[in-house]
Amino acid sequence: MNNVFSIRTIVILAVGICLLAALYVFQRVNYALILFTAIGITDANENLIFILNKTIRLVTNDVVCMIMIFSVFKEKAYRQLITVVFLVEVALVLPIYLLLKLTIEGTSEISTPLLSFIHRLVVNPTLMILTGIALAYQKFVYHPTQKT
Numbered sequence: 001m002n003n004v005f006s007i008r009t010i011v012i013l014a015v016g017i018c019l020l021a022a023l024y025v026f027q028r029v030n031y032a033l034i035l036f037t038a039i040g041i042t043d044a045n046e047n048l049i050f051i052l053n054k055t056i057r058l059v060t061n062d063v064v065c066m067i068m069i070f071s072v073f074k075e076k077a078y079r080q081l082i083t084v085v086f087l088v089e090v091a092l093v094l095p096i097y098l099l100l101k102l103t104i105e106g107t108s109e110i111s112t113p114l115l116s117f118i119h120r121l122v123v124n125p126t127l128m129i130l131t132g133i134a135l136a137y138q139k140f141v142y143h144p145t146q147k148t
Contacts, residue, residue, distance in 0.1 A: 008071070009071045009072060012067065012068060012071040013068055013071065013072070016064050016065070016067060016068035016071075017068075019064045020061065020064055020065070020125060023057065023060060023061055023064070024124075027057070027123075030049065030053060031052065031053055031056045031057075032044065032048070032049040032050075032051075032052035032053045032056070033049060035052065036049075046107050047102055047107060049107075050098075050101075050102065050107040051098055051102075054094070054097075054098065054122060054123060055094065057123055058089070058090065058094055058122055058123065059090065061123075061124065061125035061128070062086050062089065062090075062125060062127075062128050064125070065125045065128030065129065065132065066082055066083070066086060066128065068132070069082050069128070069131070069132045069135065070082070072132075072136070073135055073139065075139075078135050078139075081131070081135070082128070082131055082132075082135070085127060085128070085131050086128070089121070089122075089127055093118070093121055093122060093127075094122055096118070097115070097118045097119065097121075097122045100114075100115055100118070101115055101119070
């Protein structure tokens with residue numbers, strides 16, 4: 001049986017989809033407030049809470065997606081690419097989004113059309129999903145004879 005469709009891979013993908021769904025369902029949970037309460041901080045800045053919540057969601061969504069993608073794609077080059085995409089998202093896209101969001105709109109959950117697309121990349125695992133689709137296209141459509 002092909003490694004891509006092994007039972008282990010299917011289980012990892014199913015668990016990953018369930019985790020992403022749970023993260024979506026519980027998107028309104030204030031993770032930063034829970035964290036601050038646990039460590040005894042009672043007077044956290046509203047901007048800091050917003051930054052931590054968005055960062056926690058981004059990292060959690062992306063780590064789940066990375067594990068799912070790593071389970072399908074065993075090639076070192078693909079894993080390196082997805083890691084670079086994650087690092088660029090965390091180091092470049094997230095800070096730009098947070099700066100623009102907090103400067104233009106504040107901590108409201110509603111985004112203007114200007115930031116709506118960046119918001120989708122940061123809060124949802126959109127970039128990772130698109131990268132996974134691109135890798136699948138590259139591997140299975142563009143190079144269908146390539147071994148896993």
